[in-house]
Amino acid sequence: MAFVIAVDGPAASGKGTVASRLAEFYGYPMLDTGLLYRAVGVRLLDSSGDLDDAVAAEAAARGLALAELEKAEVRTRAAGEAASRVAVHAGVRAALFDLQRDFALREPGSVIDGRDIGTVIAPDAQAKLFVTASPEVRADRRWKQLLGQGESVTFDEILADIRKRDERDSGRASAPLTQAADAVLLDTSEMTISQAFDAARRIVETARARWGNPKG
Numbered sequence: 001m002a003f004v005i006a007v008d009g010p011a012a013s014g015k016g017t018v019a020s021r022l023a024e025f026y027g028y029p030m031l032d033t034g035l036l037y038r039a040v041g042v043r044l045l046d047s048s049g050d051l052d053d054a055v056a057a058e059a060a061a062r063g064l065a066l067a068e069l070e071k072a073e074v075r076t077r078a079a080g081e082a083a084s085r086v087a088v089h090a091g092v093r094a095a096l097f098d099l100q101r102d103f104a105l106r107e108p109g110s111v112i113d114g115r116d117i118g119t120v121i122a123p124d125a126q127a128k129l130f131v132t133a134s135p136e137v138r139a140d141r142r143w144k145q146l147l148g149q150g151e152s153v154t155f156d157e158i159l160a161d162i163r164k165r166d167e168r169d170s171g172r173a174s175a176p177l178t179q180a181a182d183a184v185l186l187d188t189s190e191m192t193i194s195q196a197f198d199a200a201r202r203i204v205e206t207a208r209a210r211w212g213n214p215k216g
């Protein structure tokens with residue numbers, strides 16, 4: 001049976017950073033599911049531009065090619081906003097389900113990060129982390145990241161984005177962002193990347209011991 005590490009949490013909490021370090025440490029493949037929704041959002045922006053059109057959004061999700069996740073465009077602020085708008089459509093989520101679920105079942109294990117991994121995609125995951133940080137810390141991290149990518153934006157604009165995204169992601173009817181009952185909370189507000197990774201690894205090690213696999 002595959003050992004699945006599910007990493008969920010709000011925008012810019014550092015879940016992707018923790019997930020990629022865990023993947024490297026355990027030698028597992030990693031899937032950043034946010035990129036799927038971002039790529040669907042970008043597809044719609046490039047076509048009709050109507051992010052509220054559920055039918056067009058589902059068609060965009062069904063036509064998605066994995067190569068589209070590699071485009072620099074999916075990592076922009078606009079793509080993040082578009083992703084959270086298309087992610088409310090149940091048809092989009094259904095269209096992306098199998099790809100994520102199949103990834104989760106890869107042997108000998110996988111690391112998947114997103115919003116609904118521990119609750120919907122892999123509710124049976126052996127290790128579940130819910131990575132968070134205060135809105136201000138997350139906004140600061142995302143702001144610096146976007147400045148580094150050459151975007152021109154203020155801290156206050158990013159903080160407003162983060163608050164709006166939290167509200168939309170947590171409030172939607174379909175697979176809302178929520179901590180799974182059996183996920184371990186990891187608040188990285190006061191942690192460096194290396195401290196966050198160490199804490200995450202300890203959580204996973206505890207889950208591995210419980211799972212009964214002595215091989216690290």
Ligand SMILES: Nc1ncnc2c1ncn2[C@@H]1O[C@H](COP(=O)(O)OP(=O)(O)OP(=O)(O)O)[C@@H](O)[C@H]1O
Nearest residue numbers: 011012013014015016017034141145191192193196
């Ligand atoms: N503990 C930390 N301390 C300082 N910076 C961090 C920390 N964790 C992550 N970062 C930085 O914050 C930014 C966002 O991190 P990351 O992409 O991992 O967040 P995320 O939760 O995956 O975001 P997304 O909402 O895009 O999925 C990156 O530039 C990353 O290097």
Ligand SMILES: Nc1ccn([C@@H]2O[C@H](COP(=O)(O)O)[C@@H](O)[C@H]2O)c(=O)n1
Nearest residue numbers: 033034035037083084087114115116169
């Ligand atoms: N499993 C997921 C992953 C992401 N989303 C939505 O996509 C937006 C962008 O995700 P990032 O992780 O790249 O910030 C996010 O705000 C969610 O709306 C999702 O619904 N489910």
